[in-house]
Amino acid sequence: MNSIDLLQMAVKNLMRRKMRTFLTILGVIIGTGAIILMLSLGIGMTAAMKQSIMEMGSINIITVYSSGGYGGYYSEDMSTSTTSDMQLDDMAVQSFASLPGVEAVTPYLSRYWKIYTKKYAVDAEIVGIDPTAMQKMNFELSDGRLLEATDKLDLVIGSEVKNMFYDIRSNNMHSHDENGVDIDLLQEKLKLTYDMSYGQRNSNSADSDQKPAEPYKVNAVGILQEGNWEQAYSVYIPLEQMQEIIEAEQRWQKQGNDYGSRNNGNNTNEYEQVKVKVADINDVEQVQQSINDMGYQTQSLNDILESSKKSMAVTQAILGGIGAVSLLIAAIGITNTMVMSIYERTREIGIMKVIGASLRDIRRLFLLEAALIGLGGGAIGLGVSYLGSWLINYIFVQQASHMGTEGFSQISLIPWWLALMAVAFTSLIGLIAGYLPAVRATKLSALEALRTV
Amino acid sequence: MDHFIELNDVKKIYRMGREKIIALNNINLHVDRGQFLCLLGTSGSGKSTLLNVMAGLEKPTRGTIKVRQFHIESMSEDQLARFRKKNIGFVFQSYNLMPTLNALENVSLPLIFSGMPVKKREKLAAKLLKAVGLGDRLRHKPQEMSGGQQQRVSIARAFINDPRIIFADEPTGNLDSRTTSEVMDLITGMARSRGQTLILVSHDPEVAAYANTVIHLKDGNVENTIINGEENQ
Numbered sequence: 001m002n003s004i005d006l007l008q009m010a011v012k013n014l015m016r017r018k019m020r021t022f023l024t025i026l027g028v029i030i031g032t033g034a035i036i037l038m039l040s041l042g043i044g045m046t047a048a049m050k051q052s053i054m055e056m057g058s059i060n061i062i063t064v065y066s067s068g069g070y071g072g073y074y075s076e077d078m079s080t081s082t083t084s085d086m087q088l089d090d091m092a093v094q095s096f097a098s099l100p101g102v103e104a105v106t107p108y109l110s111r112y113w114k115i116y117t118k119k120y121a122v123d124a125e126i127v128g129i130d131p132t133a134m135q136k137m138n139f140e141l142s143d144g145r146l147l148e149a150t151d152k153l154d155l156v157i158g159s160e161v162k163n164m165f166y167d168i169r170s171n172n173m174h175s176h177d178e179n180g181v182d183i184d185l186l187q188e189k190l191k192l193t194y195d196m197s198y199g200q201r202n203s204n205s206a207d208s209d210q211k212p213a214e215p216y217k218v219n220a221v222g223i224l225q226e227g228n229w230e231q232a233y234s235v236y237i238p239l240e241q242m243q244e245i246i247e248a249e250q251r252w253q254k255q256g257n258d259y260g261s262r263n264n265g266n267n268t269n270e271y272e273q274v275k276v277k278v279a280d281i282n283d284v285e286q287v288q289q290s291i292n293d294m295g296y297q298t299q300s301l302n303d304i305l306e307s308s309k310k311s312m313a314v315t316q317a318i319l320g321g322i323g324a325v326s327l328l329i330a331a332i333g334i335t336n337t338m339v340m341s342i343y344e345r346t347r348e349i350g351i352m353k354v355i356g357a358s359l360r361d362i363r364r365l366f367l368l369e370a371a372l373i374g375l376g377g378g379a380i381g382l383g384v385s386y387l388g389s390w391l392i393n394y395i396f397v398q399q400a401s402h403m404g405t406e407g408f409s410q411i412s413l414i415p416w417w418l419a420l421m422a423v424a425f426t427s428l429i430g431l432i433a434g435y436l437p438a439v440r441a442t443k444l445s446a447l448e449a450l451r452t453v
Numbered sequence: 454m455d456h457f458i459e460l461n462d463v464k465k466i467y468r469m470g471r472e473k474i475i476a477l478n479n480i481n482l483h484v485d486r487g488q489f490l491c492l493l494g495t496s497g498s499g500k501s502t503l504l505n506v507m508a509g510l511e512k513p514t515r516g517t518i519k520v521r522q523f524h525i526e527s528m529s530e531d532q533l534a535r536f537r538k539k540n541i542g543f544v545f546q547s548y549n550l551m552p553t554l555n556a557l558e559n560v561s562l563p564l565i566f567s568g569m570p571v572k573k574r575e576k577l578a579a580k581l582l583k584a585v586g587l588g589d590r591l592r593h594k595p596q597e598m599s600g601g602q603q604q605r606v607s608i609a610r611a612f613i614n615d616p617r618i619i620f621a622d623e624p625t626g627n628l629d630s631r632t633t634s635e636v637m638d639l640i641t642g643m644a645r646s647r648g649q650t651l652i653l654v655s656h657d658p659e660v661a662a663y664a665n666t667v668i669h670l671k672d673g674n675v676e677n678t679i680i681n682g683e684e685n686q
Binding site for chain 1: 505510511530531534535537538539543545549550551552553562563565566567568570571610614
């Protein structure tokens with residue numbers, strides 16, 4: 001029996017009892033809809049969570065701290081706990097770079113310094129970074145370009161830095177204009193200084209023996225895009241320049257007996273932080289572990305992601321379970337329908353057997369009918385799910401905008417693999433549900449069946 | 454000499470609770486190619502059981518049934534299905550047509566199971582339906598036809614795969630006498646013109662008169678065999 005005849009016969013048989021077929025399919029539609037929508041909520045919530053974690057920084061970048069100080073940029077421990085700690089020096093950077101899976105490594109050497117124009121100034125974290133590695137560190141530009149190997153006193157500026165500028169004359173660094181000051185940082189002539197008293201000189205005449213520090217003329221070459229809070233408040237400069245300026249600062253500080261001997265890291269080859277970029281997100285955990293094993297402290301957003309993934313998996317399993325129950329009931333409905341159908345068609349099965357239908361033909365016919373119910377219900381159920389998902393998102397977005405928590409555009413997400421799997425799965429359920437009735441049909445004695453009225 | 458169909462010591466015993474009913478008691482018979490055999494007997498004589506056993510629809514309790522070189526009694530259900538598809542056509546008392554299919558589809562149904570493409574099989578079916586005088590009823594469903602017409606459809610179906618043997622179980626049992634003779638003329642004429650072996654079960658001596666061999670059954674035993682009107686001991 002060829003497949004087209006088989007399909008035609010199966011469809012014809014299903015159409016004979018339209019009401020019953022429809023009700024059985026309806027069961028599958030509800031089951032499919034329930035399971036897809038439940039899973040889509042789980043997936044949507046996971047995606048929203050992942051997105052919000054991504055906004056905190058890059059997931060595939062590991063931050064390494066020397067074992068002494070954990071996370072503190074200006075930790076006093078940095079200089080004091082120099083016992084047997086692993087130093088974050090160029091050697092360490094080299095060893096990180098040689099780990100498998102690592103794409104780029106750069107030290108972060110940072111100071112809290114001042115950048116100013118004629119009218120405005122900002123106190124910001126200046127970060128020395130390896131310009132060749134910067135390209136690979138997930139920096140996204142809104143304007144200009146990233147640092148390049150030939151750059152000297154060039155800056156790439158975080159997206160929020162512009163809003164932190166204040167009027168020098170107002171002398172109040174906390175009175176920022178909401179919209180930032182009206183300057184184009186890429187065009188403006190900028191100066192950088194480690195002399196934090198710049199602009200306050202008049203009121204600060206007590207430091208008479210301190211010569212004013214010579215500012216550096218710097219040049220902004222790029223502005224970062226919003227959306228990554230880890231990078232938004234920093235200004236990036238090539239590492240070598242950073243080291244030179246720090247050395248100059250140290251000389252300047254020795255000269256004048258500066259009150260704040262902010263000697264974090266006497267050696268400019270010792271870094272507070274090293275960033276390690278891992279090529280594949282799946283390798284992050286392993287690379288992080290190897291760095292930990294070397295005796296360093298590490299941190300990555302992957303830690304947070306992994307732990308929240310685990311808790312989301314539980315939520316998803318519960319949601320999926322609820323959907324699975326309704327699909328199970330639908331499967332029982334299919335079996336019921338097929339058993340009924342076989343009772344009704346006992347005589348026909350007998351006729352088919354007598355005139356030459358093989359057991360295989362009969363089994364295939366009933367399996368196909370059951371699978372068609374599953375497939376039809378699954379396909380329509382998928383359509384219904386897309387509608388339901390759209391509705392949930394629509395309501396959710398409205399609610400969210402009322403509550404002022406914008407940002408997540410959808411809470412229910414149906415990825416293509418879920419759609420595909422759902423339809424394949426319901427067809428399979430149909431096959432399984434139809435198996436018992438189909439075997440039963442093949443076992444009918446042709447003669448007995450013929451005698452049935 | 455090997456006969457076309459050979460039955461040796463065929464016994465069929467039904468168990469009804471504690472009681473044993475001997476439906477066939479050591480039947481020995483043979484049928485030759487092209488023969489028209491009628492199994493005649495009253496209800497309960499075992500004539501239908503004998504036909505079913507010969508057609509492989511029922512297994513004998515004991516004994517062997519050989520059709521050509523095949524041993525029917527030891528075939529599996531799938532082998533039997535294939536064997537029936539190729540070698541056997543059936544005509545039943547109650548027609549046994551598929552109620553949802555029209556005449557054309559009913560007649561071509563055996564060919565569907567052999568995997569013949571739709572155009573070819575419907576052409577063959579239409580030709581046969583014309584041969585049984587239903588050329589104008591191709592698209593009619595069984596319930597739209599009279600008993601005689603339905604039986605003609607079932608005859609056309611029995612002949613569609615050009616079988617070697619036609620089994621007919623009381624083919625005229627539900628028909629009036631005029632239609633009976635029409636159907637009998639049709640079925641014997643078609644079988645004879647194609648050189649097919651026809652084995653027919655009936656309780657009606659008038660029907661038996663068409664056959665060239667009549668086996669009279671009583672209580673599961675062959676009472677007598679009449680070949681061309683002469684009793685054969």
